[in-house]
Amino acid sequence: QKEVEQNSGPLSVPEGAIASLNCTYSDRVSQSFFWYRQYSGKSPELIMSIYSNGDKEDGRFTAQLNKASQYVSLLIRDSQPSDSATYLCAQTGGGATNKLIFGTGTLLAVQP
Amino acid sequence: GAVVSQHPSRVICKSGTSVKIECRSLDFQATTMFWYRQFPKKSLMLMATSNEGSKATYEQGVEKDKFLINHASLTLSTLTVTSAHPEDSSFYICSASGGGGPNQPQHFGDGTRLSIL
Numbered sequence: 456q457k458e459v460e461q462n463s464g465p466l467s468v469p470e471g472a473i474a475s476l477n478c479t480y481s482d483r484v485s486q487s488f489f490w491y492r493q494y495s496g497k498s499p500e501l502i503m504s505i506y507s508n509g510d511k512e513d514g515r516f517t518a519q520l521n522k523a524s525q526y527v528s529l530l531i532r533d534s535q536p537s538d539s540a541t542y543l544c545a546q547t548g549g550g551a552t553n554k555l556i557f558g559t560g561t562l563l564a565v566q567p
Numbered sequence: 568g569a570v571v572s573q574h575p576s577r578v579i580c581k582s583g584t585s586v587k588i589e590c591r592s593l594d595f596q597a598t599t600m601f602w603y604r605q606f607p608k609k610s611l612m613l614m615a616t617s618n619e620g621s622k623a624t625y626e627q628g629v630e631k632d633k634f635l636i637n638h639a640s641l642t643l644s645t646l647t648v649t650s651a652h653p654e655d656s657s658f659y660i661c662s663a664s665g666g667g668g669p670n671q672p673q674h675f676g677d678g679t680r681l682s683i684l
């Protein structure tokens with residue numbers, strides 16, 4: 456059974472701080488990882504994708520992938536109250552399709 | 568780019584009604600579309616994977632005769648919840664991918680909130 460695990464939170468950080476969201480996965484074959492943000496009552500929105508070991512930065516967001524440790528993380532710098540949402544980690548399930556396996560999500564609360 | 572339109576956004580109907588939900592990729596061709604349902608405070612549950620011109624692949628435990636999926640073109644997939652009952656009330660979300668292998672992300676529609684009375 457392929458699994459993606461996340462701490463459900465809530466993770467509470469003060470405005471302006473760095474929020475660190477973590478995810479572990481069991482399927483070593485998977486090569487593609489994604490972070491989605493989901494506001495309450497809304498559908499997921501793609502934040503970042505990462506395929507290679509190391510860091511990938513996009514604005515205030517940095518994704519980190521460590522395949523040896525089967526670990527992927529998302530850092531949000533200068534956190535804003537508008538970043539408050541559930542963050543879903545996902546990996547492709549392997550094979551030719553890009554069927555995703557989602558974690559249960561981490562609820563982030565940025566306190567003003 | 569990569570806009571996925573889903574409608575209706577909300578449906579309220581009586582038990583026994585069949586409900587059709589449409590998912591359209593507006594600015595790209597979606598070789599694969601996915602249908603999810605999500606209960607409150609839970610993660611997304613994949614229901615089925617839909618490839619243009621072929622039968623959908625349903626996840627274990629999802630009744631294919633209950634949830635009919637049609638992917639007739641590269642920009643449109645539909646999910647029909649047949650003879651819906653209150654336990655089918657949920658948030659249904661579609662996503663689409665332009666193909667190109669597992670590195671291609673899925674892009675989500677805005678979801679349909681289905682309430683069966």
